[in-house]
Amino acid sequence: MTTKLETLPAPDKKSGAGKPTNHRKPKVRESRGTLAFSRSQRTKALIKHAILILTGALMIYPLLWMVVSSLRPNELIFREPGLWLNSLEMSNYTSGWSALTHPFGHYMLNSAIVVIGSILGNLISCSMAAYAFARLQFTGKKLFFGIMLLTIMLPFHVVIVPQYILFSQIGWVNTFWPLLVPKLLATDAFFVFLMVQFIRGIPKDLDEAARIDGAGHPRIFLRVILPLMVPALATTTIFTFIWTWNDFFGALIYLTDPDMFTVPVALRAFVDSQSATSWGSLFAMSIVSLLPVFLVFLFGQRFLIKGIATTGIK
Amino acid sequence: MSAISELSSFSRRKGKATAEEKKANGRDNKAAYIFLLPWLVGLVAITIGPMLMSLYLSFTDYNLLQPPEWTGLENFTRMLTDARLHNSLRVTFTYVFIGVPLQLAVALLIALVLDKGLRGLPFYRSVFYLPSLLGGSVAVAILWKQIFGTTGLVNQVLAMFGIQGPGWISDPSTALGSIILLHVWTFGAPMIIFLAGLRQIPNMYYEAAKVDGATTLQQFWKITMPMLSPIIFFNLVLQIIGSFQSFTQAFIVSGGNGGPSDSTMFFTLYLYQKGFGQFDMGYASAMAWVLLLIIGVFTAINFIASKYWVFYDD
Numbered sequence: 001m002t003t004k005l006e007t008l009p010a011p012d013k014k015s016g017a018g019k020p021t022n023h024r025k026p027k028v029r030e031s032r033g034t035l036a037f038s039r040s041q042r043t044k045a046l047i048k049h050a051i052l053i054l055t056g057a058l059m060i061y062p063l064l065w066m067v068v069s070s071l072r073p074n075e076l077i078f079r080e081p082g083l084w085l086n087s088l089e090m091s092n093y094t095s096g097w098s099a100l101t102h103p104f105g106h107y108m109l110n111s112a113i114v115v116i117g118s119i120l121g122n123l124i125s126c127s128m129a130a131y132a133f134a135r136l137q138f139t140g141k142k143l144f145f146g147i148m149l150l151t152i153m154l155p156f157h158v159v160i161v162p163q164y165i166l167f168s169q170i171g172w173v174n175t176f177w178p179l180l181v182p183k184l185l186a187t188d189a190f191f192v193f194l195m196v197q198f199i200r201g202i203p204k205d206l207d208e209a210a211r212i213d214g215a216g217h218p219r220i221f222l223r224v225i226l227p228l229m230v231p232a233l234a235t236t237t238i239f240t241f242i243w244t245w246n247d248f249f250g251a252l253i254y255l256t257d258p259d260m261f262t263v264p265v266a267l268r269a270f271v272d273s274q275s276a277t278s279w280g281s282l283f284a285m286s287i288v289s290l291l292p293v294f295l296v297f298l299f300g301q302r303f304l305i306k307g308i309a310t311t312g313i314k
Numbered sequence: 315m316s317a318i319s320e321l322s323s324f325s326r327r328k329g330k331a332t333a334e335e336k337k338a339n340g341r342d343n344k345a346a347y348i349f350l351l352p353w354l355v356g357l358v359a360i361t362i363g364p365m366l367m368s369l370y371l372s373f374t375d376y377n378l379l380q381p382p383e384w385t386g387l388e389n390f391t392r393m394l395t396d397a398r399l400h401n402s403l404r405v406t407f408t409y410v411f412i413g414v415p416l417q418l419a420v421a422l423l424i425a426l427v428l429d430k431g432l433r434g435l436p437f438y439r440s441v442f443y444l445p446s447l448l449g450g451s452v453a454v455a456i457l458w459k460q461i462f463g464t465t466g467l468v469n470q471v472l473a474m475f476g477i478q479g480p481g482w483i484s485d486p487s488t489a490l491g492s493i494i495l496l497h498v499w500t501f502g503a504p505m506i507i508f509l510a511g512l513r514q515i516p517n518m519y520y521e522a523a524k525v526d527g528a529t530t531l532q533q534f535w536k537i538t539m540p541m542l543s544p545i546i547f548f549n550l551v552l553q554i555i556g557s558f559q560s561f562t563q564a565f566i567v568s569g570g571n572g573g574p575s576d577s578t579m580f581f582t583l584y585l586y587q588k589g590f591g592q593f594d595m596g597y598a599s600a601m602a603w604v605l606l607l608i609i610g611v612f613t614a615i616n617f618i619a620s621k622y623w624v625f626y627d628d
Contacts, residue, residue, distance in 0.1 A: 048427050049434075055424065056441040059499060063448070065467055066457050077460070081470035129353035138346035148353070149320060151361055155559050155609055157585055157602040161371060161595050162364035165378065185356025192353065193320075217345040246451040248562045253590055264452040268566060271456055279460055286453035297447050301440060304447075308503055309510035 070283040077279045089280075093288075096281030100266060100273070101258040104285055107266035111245055114179050114262055118244040119237050121183030122191050126236065127229070129186045130195030131221045135207065151189045156249075164253055174257040179250050183240075191236045194307065198232035199225060235307035238300040242293050263289045372600035377593045389600035399601070401576050402584040405490060409580065410557045413497040418549055421501040425508035426538070439509070442502045449500035455566030459483060462492040462567075483567055486577035493578055496563050504549045511545035512538070540625040547624045551616050558609050561586070581605060 068085055069077045070092050097104045132138070133145055167178040186192055202225065210220045226233075248264040255265055267289060270282055297304065347354070372389055374382035393399055424442060428435055448454050461467040462482035469479040482488045519537045528536065561582040564572065572579025572587075585605070589598025 045432065048432055051427055052424070052432075052438050056438060059445055060441060062457060062461055062467065063445075066460075078465040079470060081467055081474070125352040125356070128349045128351075132346045132349035136346040136349065137341045138343045138350075139341070141346075144350070147357065151357070153555050153609075153613070154361070155555070155602075155605055157559065157582060158368055158606045159361060159364035161589055161599045161602065162367035163360065164590070165367075165595070166364065168378070182356065182360045184352060185360055186353035187356045187360050217342065217349070221349070242447055243450075248450075248452055248565070249586075252565075252586075264562075267452045267456065268570075271452075271459070271566065272569065282456060283460075286456050289453045290448055290451060293447055293451070294444075297440075297444060301443075305439070305443070305506055308506045 066283050067287055070280060070287050072280065074278065074280040077283070092280035092284040095278075096270075096284040096288075099278075099281055099285070100261075100270060102261075104266070104288060107261050107263050108288075110176075110260060111262040111264075114176050114247075114251075115241055115244045117176065117180040118183045119240045121180060122186075122188055122236055122240045123233055125184055125186035126188065126191040127195055127226065127233065128221070129192045130199055131217075131225055133192065134196045134199035135204075135220075135225070136217070148189050148192055151187070152193060160249075160253065167254065173254055174260050175254075176260070178254040179244075179247070188240070191240070194235060195229060195232050198229050202228050231303065231306070234300070235303040238296055238303050239307060241296055245293055368599040368602055371596050372603050374596045376595040376599075378595060379593075382596065385596070389597050392597065393600065393604065398576060398579065399581075399584060402572070402579045402581045405572075405577065405579055406558060406560075406581040408490060409494055409497070409560065410554060413494040414550070414553045414557050416494070417498045417501045418504055418546070418553060420498055421505040421549070422508050422542075422546070424501070425505045425512060426534075428505075428509060429512045439506065442505055444502065446500035446502035449496065450562060452562060452566055454496070455563045458492065458496050458563065459567050462488075483578075484574055486575045489568070489574055489577045493563050493567055496567075497557065497560070504553065507545060507549055508542070511542050515541045543624045544626060547616070547620050551613060554612055554616065555609055558582075558605065558612075 064083055065081070068083050069080075071085060071088050071090070072080065072092075073089050074092070100107075129148075133141070133148070163178070164173075167173060170177075172178050182188075206224050206228070207220050210224050215223065246264065247262075248268070251262045251265045252268070255261055258266075258269070261269065267282075267285060270285060371382060373384060373386060375385045375388070376382035428438055432438075445454075463469075464481035464484060466482070468482065472479040480488055482492045515538065519541070520533055523533050523537060559582055560580060564578045564580045564583055565586075568574075568578045568583075572583045581601070582605070585598050585601045588594045588601065
């Protein structure tokens, strides 16, 4: 099933013509060409590598420098642009960890609660909606599907004020509910769409066979479709993790009590409270906050890249 | 491929019911609505309800404490004379119309260099993609604040060449540029979409062109660009919609006030200040609808213009 996402053609219509492996063929032939030809090919590849390495280094340098700077005495951050480390200074991490009202771990735990809740919410609600859109015939299907696609592009600012009023009237400000409930209600339409695309690729014969065996829709969904759409669920999990972990706007609006701060708002409070002299500990906590995303990136890259390539989500 | 191509093909398919849909007795409304229930509740309670509510609020004066007071078009006429709002529109437009093309150009360039089975592709791809995962975080915004500060990394490097750089983010003429650069830095996501698109172009086109003696440049303009135009269009639409809503980076880099002298006061930042700083909820709602209108108009222009430059290989 993993290949399904991979081979979903970018522009639908070209699927027949463009086999993904086609572009590798001429490479073999070129290497058998004349000496002059292969030399120019080699120079070309060399130039390409040079461009890529330079651009890549330029892009990654700030991140590396932040890591190195967080392990340096504070004053060096203002005058040491290099990446050399004379000694490992862990004090930035210890002072940063306890710089706010609560130890930084408290905010990470808050973030973890919101992230896990959001993932579960998205997995359950989006897969249910996707099953209906991909497999069931019902009145108003086209209309609803169109609305669902439109909501992907809807700027959240249009709904944020009334949502805030609604949630504050229920008394949910400074709880995680305003961040979690929308996920339980499939408002991340991105993922509904991603899953619809995926389910459409699962052969219908499997549903039919289950139906002949007397299975109803709940059983077909749980026993046939869900197990087969694990790659789409993985992509959803990973994207939800990263977006929720990074989410600043929602937390900024709904979480004003330091007890409830998630990592992004805690970091923001840190920036505001510190004078310019404590960049070291600020960097240290920034790195701590980026670490989970980096780990997810490291281990979930496959799903991330397929997810973007097939649905174009960010 | 995408939500966008799905939407644009929506109108074309209208009226032509598929065989499947004609089979009216095959409908399972009950099951479908049960599966759709979370999504439907979300649509009504989290999306459409709040949208209508914010439309209503945009014609009122409302501060959360007293009930909303109908003021007709006053919020909108106030906008006409609100110089800060005009400035925030200028800042946002500058950000979108410089940042998006620049980011997409870099993304396309790197994708072109990366294409055609270059050795080490997965590694390069990861390096270029990582920043777009981290770019939306508060931590990276903090890093940016340091890098482009008066004694930041950029000026440290410049000082090595004897150049005294400006205080990038504290100088109104360069502050927005620094944030645009942060947007360009996250070119990895569109790059991956471009890579997927490039892979779909049948290699036989290039082979035929080579036989006819077409230069690399001719191949690029006559084959790559037309074949890739749907993907470019897709990226353009998505990035424009997303960039109009940019918030976190400007908020953190400017310390929440859109400074210096409002040079990074994005429309969304001003909306936040009005709504959640001054609790001028009516005005904030009106602003949100203006934002929706602006995004809608630009998306529509994009779709109309696409007829003249986007090539569909039907």
